[in-house]
Amino acid sequence: MAYGLVDCNNFFVSCERLFNPSLNGIPVVVLSNNDGCVIARSNEAKALGIPMGCPVFQIREHTREHVVQLSGRHTVYGDISRRVMEIMGADVENLEIYSVDEAFFTLPFDDVERNHAFMADLVRKIQKWVGIPVSIGFAPTRTLAKIASHVAKKDRRITDGVYWLMRPEAIDIILRRTPVGDVWGIGRRLREALAQRGVTTAAQLAAMPSALVRSLFSVTTERTQRELRGDDCVAPSPITVAHNSIMNSRTFGHLITRRREVQDAVVVFAKMCAKRLRDEHAVAGLVTVYVRGDRYRQDVPFYANSCTVRLITPSSSTNAIVNQAMVAFNAIWREGFTYRKAGVLLGDITGDESVQLNLFDHENHARQRQLMQAIDNINSHYGVQVVTLAPDDPAGEWRPEHSHTQPGSSSLRIYTGMWK
DNA sequence: TCTGGGGTCCTAGGACCC
DNA sequence: TCTGGGGTCCTAGGACCC
Secondary structure, three states, X not given: OOEEEEEXXXXXXXXXXXXXXXXXXXXXXXXXXXXXXXXXXXXXXXXXXXXOOOEHHHOOHHHHOOOEEEEOOHHHXXXXXHHHHHHHHXXXXXXXXXXXXXXXXXXXXXXXXXHHHHXXXXXXXXHHHOOOOEEEEEEOOHHHHHHHHHHHHHOHHHHOOEEEXXXXXXXXXXXXXXXXXXXXXXXXXXXXXXXXXXXXXXXXXXXXXXXXXXXXXXXXXXXXXXXXXXXXXXXXXXXXXXXXOEEEEEEEXXXXXXXXXHHXXXXXHHHHHHXXXXXXXXXXXXXXXXXXXXXXXXXXXXXEEEEEEEEEEEEOOHXXXXXXXXXXXXXXXXXXXXXXXXXXXXXXXXXXXXXXXXXXXXXXXXXXXXXXXXXXXXXXXXXXXXXXXXXXXXXOOOOHHHOOOOOOOOOOOEEEOOXX
C-alpha cells in the first residue's frame, strides 16, 4: 500500500506566472488581504530569505526593492486548482483534495516502474495542459508522502518531479536529514518542546517511544510519530468532505472604533456564511461572532471576545443567521475600544434534508427556504446583489435596543435596486 | 505606519444526570 | 457534619495545516 501526494509548486506564484510570463525567473511574492503578509513565494524569493507568512514591512528594504509583490486573486487560483484536480482525478484512484494545491491518492498499478513512468507523464501533462509545475511523492503513509513530495520538489532534475520513499533504508536516510519542524503536524510549539528534549530531526522523533510522545503531547502527535515509522494512522476521509464549520472574517484595513462599522461588517460576514451554507445544501445550529482589537498595538487598550448563539431550529436562512449574529454581536460589543478584526463562524452543520423542526417553526421554515432560493436565483442570474435583505439598512432594526428579537420572528424586507 | 483567512482536531474543565 | 462514581454534553482554548 502506498500513498501519493501531488503538490503544486509555489502555487499562487505559478498561477500569476501563467498570466504574466515576465514574472518567470525573478523573485515574486503573493500577499494576503490588505497586502499584509507573504502567502506564496517563488524559488527566487525563497532564496532571498523571505519566510512564509512574513509581514511585508519586515522584509528588509533593499530586499523588497528586488521582489515583485502581487495581491492575491483567490478566485483565479481556485479555477486553476480545479483544472489540475480534474486531470489528476481522471488518472488516479481515490483522489482526496486536501487543499487548494495538494491532493492525496492511491496508486493505479502494482508495478513500481509502470507507476513511475505514469506519474512522470502526469507531471508533464499538468505542466503542458494547465501550465502549473507539480511534484509527486510516494510513501507508505501520508506523513511520509509529504516528505517525499518535498524531496521531489527540491531535487527536480534527479527525480523527474516524482520521488518514491518506500524502502526502509531510504526512509531512514531521508528522515535523518529532515528537521523535525518540517514534518507535517509539527509546528513551532512542538518543535521547541521537542528541541528541549534534544529531538531535532524526524528520525529522532520516529525513534521515541510512542507512549512517551502521547503522554508528553497528544494523540495527534503520537499519530504523526507512528506515521513516520510507516504505520498508517490518518483515517481516510471521504472524497466530498462535509464542513464542520464555515467562517467568514476579515482584518480591517484600519482600526475601527464605531459600532456601526463593525456591526455592518458582521452582517456582511453572516450573509456570506449563510449563502455558502445554502450552496452546500446544509444548515447550521450555532452562530459565533467574534471581535478583536490589534494585538500588536501597545498604545490602545486591547479587547477581544466572542459569543455563540444556538438557533432553535438549524437554518441556512440569511434572516435567521444574521438575526442571531446580531444577538451575539450585541452581547460582546464594548464601546471605547478599537477593533481590528471581526468574524462570523457557523457550527453544528448538517445536511438540510434532516432538519429537526421546532414544533412552532414548521411553516416558517418552508417559507424561509423558498424565499432564500428565490433571492439566490435572482442574484446569481444577474451576477450582482440585486436583491438583498434589510440588515444593510442604516435605520434598520439591528440596533442594541432591538436585540431581544426572537429567531425567525423579525420581519423581512426586500430591497430591489441595482447595487452601485 | 505596516502583521491573512479558512479550516481541522484535541484536551481540559464545568454542568448536569442517574 | 458526613458529601460517589461514572457518564455525557458543551465550551473555551490551543496547536496545527495550507
